Amino acid sequence: MKLNERGLLVVISGPSGVGKGTVRKALFEMEGHDLVYSISMTTREPREGEVEGKDYYFVSKEEFKERIKNDQFLEYAEFVGNYYGTPKDKVDEQLDKGKEVVLEIEVNGALQVREKAKDGVFIFIAPPNKAALFRRLLRRGTEEPETIDRRMKKAEREFPLAHKYDYIVVNDEVHNAADRILAIIRAEHAKTERSIYKYNEMLEVK
Amino acid sequence: MKLNERGLLVVISGPSGVGKGTVRKALFEMEGHDLVYSISMTTREPREGEVEGKDYYFVSKEEFKERIKNDQFLEYAEFVGNYYGTPKDKVDEQLDKGKEVVLEIEVNGALQVREKAKDGVFIFIAPPNKAALFRRLLRRGTEEPETIDRRMKKAEREFPLAHKYDYIVVNDEVHNAADRILAIIRAEHAKTERSIYKYNEMLEVK
Numbered sequence: 001m002k003l004n005e006r007g008l009l010v011v012i013s014g015p016s017g018v019g020k021g022t023v024r025k026a027l028f029e030m031e032g033h034d035l036v037y038s039i040s041m042t043t044r045e046p047r048e049g050e051v052e053g054k055d056y057y058f059v060s061k062e063e064f065k066e067r068i069k070n071d072q073f074l075e076y077a078e079f080v081g082n083y084y085g086t087p088k089d090k091v092d093e094q095l096d097k098g099k100e101v102v103l104e105i106e107v108n109g110a111l112q113v114r115e116k117a118k119d120g121v122f123i124f125i126a127p128p129n130k131a132a133l134f135r136r137l138l139r140r141g142t143e144e145p146e147t148i149d150r151r152m153k154k155a156e157r158e159f160p161l162a163h164k165y166d167y168i169v170v171n172d173e174v175h176n177a178a179d180r181i182l183a184i185i186r187a188e189h190a191k192t193e194r195s196i197y198k199y200n201e202m203l204e205v206k
Numbered sequence: 207m208k209l210n211e212r213g214l215l216v217v218i219s220g221p222s223g224v225g226k227g228t229v230r231k232a233l234f235e236m237e238g239h240d241l242v243y244s245i246s247m248t249t250r251e252p253r254e255g256e257v258e259g260k261d262y263y264f265v266s267k268e269e270f271k272e273r274i275k276n277d278q279f280l281e282y283a284e285f286v287g288n289y290y291g292t293p294k295d296k297v298d299e300q301l302d303k304g305k306e307v308v309l310e311i312e313v314n315g316a317l318q319v320r321e322k323a324k325d326g327v328f329i330f331i332a333p334p335n336k337a338a339l340f341r342r343l344l345r346r347g348t349e350e351p352e353t354i355d356r357r358m359k360k361a362e363r364e365f366p367l368a369h370k371y372d373y374i375v376v377n378d379e380v381h382n383a384a385d386r387i388l389a390i391i392r393a394e395h396a397k398t399e400r401s402i403y404k405y406n407e408m409l410e411v412k
Contacts, residue, residue, distance in 0.1 A: 001334060001378040124398070128207060129408060159409045167396040168405050172207040180396055187393030190373040190386055192330070199374050202335055203365045 003195030003202075007034070007095040008188055009117050011103045012181070013110035014125030015158035016151045017137040019171050023125055024104040026178035033182065036094055038103040041067075044082040057087065075105070075112035086113065100185055107158045114164065121188050123181060124165035128172045209401030209408075213240070213301040214394055215323050217309045218387070219316035220331030221364035222357045223343040225377050229331055230310045232384035239388065242300055244309040247273070250288040263293065281311070281318035292319065306391055313364045320370065327394050329387060330371035334378045 012027075014020050028035055041057040043064045052058055059067075064083045067073060076085030086103060094101045103113065114122060127133035133155055137148050162168050167184055171177045188194065199205070218233075220226050234241055247263040249270050258264055265273075270289045273279060282291030292309060300307045309319065320328055333339035339361055343354050368374050373390055377383045394400065405411070 001376040001382070003332075003374055003376060123396075126209075126405060126409065130410065160411045162405055162411075163398060163402050165398055167393070168209055168398055168401045169396050170207040170209060176207070180392060183389040183392035184396060186386055186389035187373070190329075190375050190390060192369060192371055192374055195374045196369050199332060199368055203332065204336065205366045205368075 002189050003198040004189045004191075005098055005198070006194075007097065007099040007101060008185060009038075009091060009095060009101050009103065009113075009120035010035075010181070010185060011105060011110050011113055011117075011120050011122045012125060013105050013107055013123065013165070014171075015107065015127070015133065015155040017133050017155055018125045018127050019136065019174065020104050020125050022174050023169075023171055023177045023181070024102060026174045027102065027181055030178060030182060033185070034099050035102050036099045038086055038091055038094075038101050040084050041073075041087045041090075042082060042084045044084075057090065071116075074103075074116050075109045077109065088116070091117075107161050111161070111164060119194075121167070121184065122165040123167045123169055123184065124162045125177065126162060126168050126170050128170055208395050209404040210395045210397075211304055211404065212400075213303065213305040213307060214391060215244075215297060215301060215307050215309065215319075215326035216241075216387070216391060217311060217316050217319055217323075217326050217328045218331060219311050219313055219329065219371070220377075221313065221333070221339065221361035223339050223361055224331045224333050225342065225380065226310050226331050228380050229375075229377055229383045229387070230308060232380045233308065233387055236384060236388060239391070240305050241308050242305045244292055244297055244300075244307050246290050247279075247293045247296075248288060248290045250290075263296065277322075280309075280322045281315045283315065294322070297323075313367050317367070317370060325400075327373070327390065328371040329373045329375055329390065330368045331383065332368060332374050332376050334376050 012020055012024055039053065039057060041059055041064065043059060043061045046058050050056065061083065067087065068076060072088050073085040074088055074091060076083060091101050110122060113120060134152055137151050169177050169180050218226055218230055245259065245263060247265055247270065249265060249267045252264050256262065267289065273293065274282060278294050279291040280294055280297060282289060297307050316328060319326060340358060343357050375383050375386050
């Protein structure tokens with residue numbers, strides 16, 4: 001029995017190349033959990049096959065800028081001439097339905113979200129050591145040496161930001177990491193500040 | 207991979223009759239966890255078959271009082287002329303070995319422990335409703351009506367103290383409750399304040 005009925009905003013973040021996407025994917029493959037992706041809003045054109053409200057929310061630049069002005073994003077960024085952001089209202093809708101909204105995002109974005117969503121759960125995915133992360137970046141093999149070098153330097157700048165998160169989960173083995181995230185989600189629901197309201201109601205505590 | 211290598215002091219508490227003992231038992235039956243009981247120190251005589259350092263640490267009243275004076279208990283109480291307490295040094299020894307030390311204790315004792323062990327994990331076991339708890343108290347059947355009445359009143363006084371704990375776990379079904387406690391233990395190990403030291407060392411963060 002879960003005393004907290006509202007869903008959790010679960011922010012999965014970590015340095016460039018740590019394997020956030022793989023962990024997130026493994027998490028969604030686990031059974032018995034009410035997880036949904038956070039869907040981004042963008043001003044770029046839909047590509048063939050992309051579905052509004054599933055892949056992205058597609059909006060005009062005017063609408064996007066209006067939403068920025070009204071503080072309606074948990075975070076946003078510009079990338080090659082287009083905007084991308086996480087719309088607050090859409091996330092809240094899902095949380096109200098009791099869904100855990102998973103946001104997989106880079107460190108900068110996550111720290112932006114932290115400012116706006118105080119009750120989110122912020123998880124930093126860490127590599128088991130530097131070599132493992134650099135090997136991962138190299139193994140992709142598709143990128144230019146300068147790109148790899150840039151990403152390594154970015155990761156080095158991101159390592160010291162782990163202390164700003166609630167939890168640190170080591171991606172030594174992807175299923176371990178996903179499993180630990182599920183434990184965090186279960187534990188967070190049991191936290192007193194999230195469950196005391198329903199508890200007091202249940203036991204008629206004034 | 208666990209970044210925090212020190213064990214956790216896990217305090218399982220809750221109102222009279224909620225089934226703390228049953229939950230604790232179910233917890234210890236679960237596999238793959240390094241849980242140990244906290245062993246109490248007492249001034250009462252050992253009963254037949256009781257083993258020093260397994261059932262209790264048996265000490266003289268003089269030694270017990272000396273330990274009280276030196277602030278060597280996480281909590282203690284007097285009960286029908288004898289002292290019972292949780293010795294700090296013994297708990298620390300186990301935590302240093304990486305064991306999770308489980309202390310199952312009444313609300314008053316738990317709140318005493320909270321004062322001395324700031325980094326402990328305090329879990330309040332709640333009944334799914336008042337009727338369930340009162341049914342449990344009645345079902346024991348071995349006690350006098352006055353005893354049952356006293357315990358009910360005690361429980362009523364304990365209900366409002368849940369907010370002093372870190373987590374509230376509903377004992378709707380004993381295995382659910384035990385499972386949620388295991389999730390809490392896993393999550394607590396991943397907490398940034400417990401893992402940042404090893405993380406910084408691992409990734410050479412200055």
